[in-house]
Amino acid sequence: MRLIIISLCLIFAAVPANAVEDVKGKVLFIRHALAPGMGDPGNFKVNDCSTQRNLDERGRQQSRNIGTFIKSQFVNWSHPIYTSQWCRCRETAELMNIGPVEDFLGLNSFFTKPGKKGVYLNALEAKLAGLPRDGGLVIMVTHQVTISAITGRGVGSGQGVLFDLATGTSEPITLPSYKNL
Numbered sequence: 001m002r003l004i005i006i007s008l009c010l011i012f013a014a015v016p017a018n019a020v021e022d023v024k025g026k027v028l029f030i031r032h033a034l035a036p037g038m039g040d041p042g043n044f045k046v047n048d049c050s051t052q053r054n055l056d057e058r059g060r061q062q063s064r065n066i067g068t069f070i071k072s073q074f075v076n077w078s079h080p081i082y083t084s085q086w087c088r089c090r091e092t093a094e095l096m097n098i099g100p101v102e103d104f105l106g107l108n109s110f111f112t113k114p115g116k117k118g119v120y121l122n123a124l125e126a127k128l129a130g131l132p133r134d135g136g137l138v139i140m141v142t143h144q145v146t147i148s149a150i151t152g153r154g155v156g157s158g159q160g161v162l163f164d165l166a167t168g169t170s171e172p173i174t175l176p177s178y179k180n181l
Contacts (some may be wrong), residue, residue: 001054007160023074025165027128029147030066030139033095033158034059034178035088039112046108049087058178060095061095062158064177069095070139082127084108084142092158093141109143121149133166 037053045051055063070077080102083093086109093101106124110117126144131138148154151161151170160173 003055016120023076023162025131025133025135027131027138027163027165028077028160028173029141029151029155029163030092030141030160030175031094031144031147031155032084032086032088032141033062035067035157040086044112046085052087055088055091055095058181059157060091061181062176062178063092063095064097065181066092066158068096069096069176070096072135072144077139078135080142082107082138082145086143089141097140104111104140107140107142108147111143111145111147117149120146124150131165134140147177157177 017150035053035055035058036059039064040053041051042052081093081096081098082102082104084087084107085103085105089103089107104123104127106120106122106127108116110118110120112156128150144155147161151163153161153170153172155161155172156177158175158178160175161170162173163170
């Protein structure tokens, strides 16, 4: 138990004190937690997790730690938690255990499907345009290519970007890393 408490303290100590300020009218984009490898196998099927790159145990623990962090740092987030249909994103969102999870096509990866980029990003941009600028934080779990396309920022596994709906600006936010697990 003592080791767990020390580990959590070390994880959260890496988060800057000012990382979470006013989140009204913002979206927290989170890249799925650690899923070793790159891309997906050639036999990928969105409805079959056995054909996908998935979270490992460190990624699962990282997801739980991200949920604990969010519960401790944010008091006003919207529900549901939106997620890509990919299993690694859905599992990240579910293991965060911070509310209901809803698949959203606009968060899907186009890394190996460049022909889908416009479809996915148009859906995401329409969703973002319809969100209230004075509402609670919206949390979206997705892929690096999607976060980069919307915010212009790259992120590592399980890391996040806080996106301001009114200004279109973004800032990285440090979330618990798998590297300490």
